[in-house]
Amino acid sequence: MPWARLHGVKDYLDLILVLEEFPKLHQTVNLVPSLILQLEDYSRGTALDRYMALTLTSAIDLTDEDKGFIFDHFFDAHHRTLIDPYYRYSELNMQKHDKGREWCFENWSVHDYSDLLAWHNLAWIDPIFREKDPEIAAWFEQGKGFSLEDRKKIIAKHREIIGQIIPQHKKMQDSGQLELMTTPYTHPILPLLADTDSGQVAIPEMQLPEKRFQYPQDIPCHLRKAKQMYVDRFGCQPKGLWPSEQSVSPAILPYVAQEKFNWLCSDESVLGWSVEHYFYRDETGNVCDPHRMYLPYRLETEYGDLAIVFRDHRLSDLIGFSYSGMEPRHAASDFLGHLQAISRSLVERQESKVTTLEDPWLVTIALDGENCWEYYHDDGLHFLRALYSQLSEVDDIELVTVSEFIEKFPPKEEIPAKNLHSGSWVDGSFSTWIGDPVKNKAWDLLTDARKIMAKHPEATEQSNPEAWEALYAAEGSDWCWWFGEGHSSSHGALFDELYREHLRGVYSALGEPIPDNLYEALDDHTKKGDRPPEGFIQPVINGDVDEEDWEKPDASKLAAQRELCTKRVRCNASTTVRIT
Numbered sequence: 001m002p003w004a005r006l007h008g009v010k011d012y013l014d015l016i017l018v019l020e021e022f023p024k025l026h027q028t029v030n031l032v033p034s035l036i037l038q039l040e041d042y043s044r045g046t047a048l049d050r051y052m053a054l055t056l057t058s059a060i061d062l063t064d065e066d067k068g069f070i071f072d073h074f075f076d077a078h079h080r081t082l083i084d085p086y087y088r089y090s091e092l093n094m095q096k097h098d099k100g101r102e103w104c105f106e107n108w109s110v111h112d113y114s115d116l117l118a119w120h121n122l123a124w125i126d127p128i129f130r131e132k133d134p135e136i137a138a139w140f141e142q143g144k145g146f147s148l149e150d151r152k153k154i155i156a157k158h159r160e161i162i163g164q165i166i167p168q169h170k171k172m173q174d175s176g177q178l179e180l181m182t183t184p185y186t187h188p189i190l191p192l193l194a195d196t197d198s199g200q201v202a203i204p205e206m207q208l209p210e211k212r213f214q215y216p217q218d219i220p221c222h223l224r225k226a227k228q229m230y231v232d233r234f235g236c237q238p239k240g241l242w243p244s245e246q247s248v249s250p251a252i253l254p255y256v257a258q259e260k261f262n263w264l265c266s267d268e269s270v271l272g273w274s275v276e277h278y279f280y281r282d283e284t285g286n287v288c289d290p291h292r293m294y295l296p297y298r299l300e301t302e303y304g305d306l307a308i309v310f311r312d313h314r315l316s317d318l319i320g321f322s323y324s325g326m327e328p329r330h331a332a333s334d335f336l337g338h339l340q341a342i343s344r345s346l347v348e349r350q351e352s353k354v355t356t357l358e359d360p361w362l363v364t365i366a367l368d369g370e371n372c373w374e375y376y377h378d379d380g381l382h383f384l385r386a387l388y389s390q391l392s393e394v395d396d397i398e399l400v401t402v403s404e405f406i407e408k409f410p411p412k413e414e415i416p417a418k419n420l421h422s423g424s425w426v427d428g429s430f431s432t433w434i435g436d437p438v439k440n441k442a443w444d445l446l447t448d449a450r451k452i453m454a455k456h457p458e459a460t461e462q463s464n465p466e467a468w469e470a471l472y473a474a475e476g477s478d479w480c481w482w483f484g485e486g487h488s489s490s491h492g493a494l495f496d497e498l499y500r501e502h503l504r505g506v507y508s509a510l511g512e513p514i515p516d517n518l519y520e521a522l523d524d525h526t527k528k529g530d531r532p533p534e535g536f537i538q539p540v541i542n543g544d545v546d547e548e549d550w551e552k553p554d555a556s557k558l559a560a561q562r563e564l565c566t567k568r569v570r571c572n573a574s575t576t577v578r579i580t
Contacts, residue, residue, distance in 0.1 A: 001491070002051040004038040006124040008162040010379060011370040012039070014126040016172055018381065022388040025399040028179045029169065029369065030242040030572040033229045034186045034476065036166065043163035055117045055155055058148050059110035070113060071096065071104060072490070074120040078374045082123045085377075088144040089119035111145070118146035121154050127378040129161060170234050179401035181240030182230045183572075184222035186476040189433050191249035191422050193218050193475060196443060198249050201422035202273070202429035209434070209443040215450055218475065219255040221461070225472075227259060239263065239403045242572055244477050246270070246311070246366070247430065249422035257303035263402055264308050265366055268293060269428035271310040273421035285314055286338060290345050294361040294579070296402075298411035299420065307406045308415070311366040313425070320367045323383060324375040332386035339363060339397055343579045356396070361579045362405050369572050398578040405578055431486075433477055438484030438523045442499065445518065446474055449506045456510050470505030483522060493525040 012031075019027055041047035051073070054066055062070070075093050077083055084090045092112060095104055122139055130137045136157060139150070172178040184190055191198045194216040199206050223241075230238045239262040243252070246266045256264060271293065272279055280288045287293055299306040315338060323331035346361055347354075373380040391399055426432045434443060453459065453471060461468045479499045482489055489495065500518045507514045 001494075002049045004035060005042050005047070005049065005052065005158060005162065006121075007370045008039055008042065008165060009129075009158050010124045010126045011373055012165050013161060013168060014128045014379060014381065015369060015384065016168060016178060017128055018384045018388065019177065020172060021385070022392050023177060024392050025388055026177055026179070026401050026404060027399060028181060028240065028401045028403075030181045030183055030240075031166075031169065032183045032187050032244075032572075033226045036229060036233065039162050039165055043159055043165075045159060051120070052155060055121055055151050056148075059114040059117070062110075062113060064105075067105065067108075067113065070116060071101060074116050076490075077120075077123060081374060081377055081379070086119060086123060086140070086143070088115055089123060092116050092119070114148070114151070115144050115146050118151050118154060121151070121158065125157070125161070127381050133157075166233055173234055173236075179240065179403050180230070180234055180238065181242050181402075182226045182238045183242045183244055184219070185225040185229075186222065186472045187244040187478065188218075188222055188472075188475040189244055189247045189424070189430060189477045190219050190222070190252040190255075191247055192430060192434060192443075193222075194249065194251040196434060198251065198422040199430045199434045201249070202427075203431060203435065206431065206435040207437075207440065209440040209447070211444045211447040213443055213447045213450065216251060216255070218450075218471075219252060220259065221468075222472065222475075223255060223259045223261075240265070242366075245424045245426065245432070247424040248308075248420060250417050250420050251422075253299055253301045253306060253417050253420065254303055257301040257306050262307060263296070263406055264306060265364065265402070266308060266310055267423075267425035267428070268310050268313045269425070270421045270423050271297075273423060273428050274415050274419050281314065284338075284341065286341050286345065287312070288345075290342050290361070291349055294342065294346070294363050295413060296362060296406050296409075296411040298414040299417050300414065301417055307402075307411050308420075309362065309364045309402055309406075311364045311425075315363070316365045316367045319365065320372040321375075324372065324377075324380070328382040328386045331383055332390050335387060336390050336394070336397075339579065343396065346579070357579060360405070360409055362400075362402075362409075363579060364402075366572065396579065400578045433480040436484035436486070439480045441522050442480055442483050445500070445503055445522075448515065449474065449503045452510060452512055453506060459510055464509055467506050467509035470502045470509060474499060474502040474506070492523070493521065496522050496525065 016027075016029065019025060038047065050069070054062070054070060057066070075083065075096060079090075079093060083093050092108075092115065095108075099107075118139075125136060130140060135153070139146075139154065142150075169178060169180055173180050192213065194214070196209055196213040199208060227238060237260065241256055241261045241264040243264055243266065248264065248266045248270060268279055271277075275292065277289070277292060279293060282288055293310060293312065296307045296309050299308055315335070318335065318338075323335070326334070342361075342363060343357060346357055350358055352358065376383055391397060421428060423429050424432070433439060449471065453467065456464075456467075458464075459467050479495065481487055482492060482495050483499075500522070504514050504518050507518075
């Protein structure tokens with residue numbers, strides 16, 4: 001799959017390059033270890049996804065199967081921001097939708113295919129690199145007539161950009177402008193590794209897998225491997241942990257503390273359940289009880305205290321889902337207005353008559369560092385510059401890293417560890433990863449493989465790394481994100497196969513017979529039918545029919561649906577704002 005590479009040239013470097021233009025501002029960024037490994041493979045030239053292989057193939061040599069794959073997948077992008085702005089790419093996309101598959105197969109020339117191969121890779125290059133690199137700017141100016149040699153140079157540029165990601169993060173960490181944090185090795189849901197029964201904490205009626213997965217001993221393995229990768233690349237110990245999908249539970253805390261992490265983050269829904277308080281919001285969307293959300297909390301464990309911060313879900317979602325549809329300066333002003341309103345609300349709660357805050361408060365905004373920017377024009381470049389510019393000009397709001405704040409202002413309020421809610425950022429539950437029949441079936445297969453692993457105590461990470469790497473890969477959260485209800489992808493069958501391939505790898509590495517059910521698909525990926533809404537829609541009312549505007553409603557009410565496959569969490573951005 002190409003998503004680590006494409007997001008690598010579009011999303012993993014530009015945010016911090018823009019931040020570097022505003023040295024007063026500090027920020028926290030999380031890089032998932034499994035992402036780092038993929039990026040390093042690409043930068044070394046040892047990774048080759050199918051999309052890249054086709055890009056590096058002469059258009060004359062493309063087979064009918066190749067052309068079918070290109071037709072189906074080389075427009076996988078949000079067309080308003082990544083296709084429509086470029087005349088040649090848009091022209092080919094219009095032919096696909098207006099003329100149809102058969103017409104394109106009969107009429108597209110080798111030059112059309114060559115241009116499509118080029119544009120699929122060009123469009124994902126972040127606009128900031130057009131400003132900095134004349135060669136990239138020249139390709140966008142050229143527009144069409146791309147040769148195989150051009151495409152080879154574009155892919156080489158991808159590798160060059162990806163090769164800058166880790167060094168640039170380290171440089172800005174060493175300068176003090178960034179705090180880098182980590183995530184468990186392959187992005188597993190730690191509470192579910194500890195015990196799949198934790199799914200019923202938020203949803204007591206949840207239907208659990210037939211076989212209980214309960215291997216908390218895998219948690220320190222994921223944490224240690226993540227820490228070692230961090231130390232090897234960034235030269236120091238990470239202080240913060242971003243639990244995958246902000247998923248936490250009491251069971252994981254001792255392991256996090258034992259590995260000497262100082263703090264971790266989660267979502268406001270988890271905070272609400274933990275302190276038994278519902279966070280009402282006023283007519284402008286701001287929290288009515290800011291004094292309960294905008295501060296770090298202490299969690300006491302037998303291995304030492306941890307600090308935990310909880311993100312403002314709505315402020316994070318404004319950046320993730322709403323501001324892409326606004327003029328950048330207005331969106332930045334709206335965001336700043338919310339922060340100022342939070343400050344005024346906190347001042348009003350002070351017993352004294354002082355009109356400024358007596359104590360500093362911490363507002364945490366945390367979200368994917370990749371997926372939202374696809375919906376911003378120019379990948380959010382103008383919004384980020386407007387936001388950072390406005391934040392640089394105010395005196396009572398300061399962008400800080402989480403560690404900068406908690407080291408200066410240690411947590412005063414405590415959440416008893418046993419009271420910490422077991423949940424994630426998604427509705428405060430784990431229902432995205434467990435509880436659905438297909439997801440549960442995947443967990444049962446994982447449990448079987450883990451039990452086989454337990455029967456081989458001689459198979460350590462040192463003596464049989466292949467078995468453990470296959471297991472760790474299968475324990476990652478992205479598989480069950482896509483399985484069953486809730487999310488769909490045109491690559492569902494491939495995800496299904498890859499998951500079972502990792503599980504087969506466990507058996508194979510242990511010399512065990514591979515069960516027949518690991519050769520059987522988890523789901524019928526050809527079926528079409530009703531499914532619930534996936535999210536809000538924002539159709540543009542302009543008289544033009546645009547099927548991508550109608551992607552997410554209930555499928556039972558729409559006859560046609562075009563799916564886009566986007567990669568899930570691989571990089572996260574966390575902005576913590578100190579209000580004084």
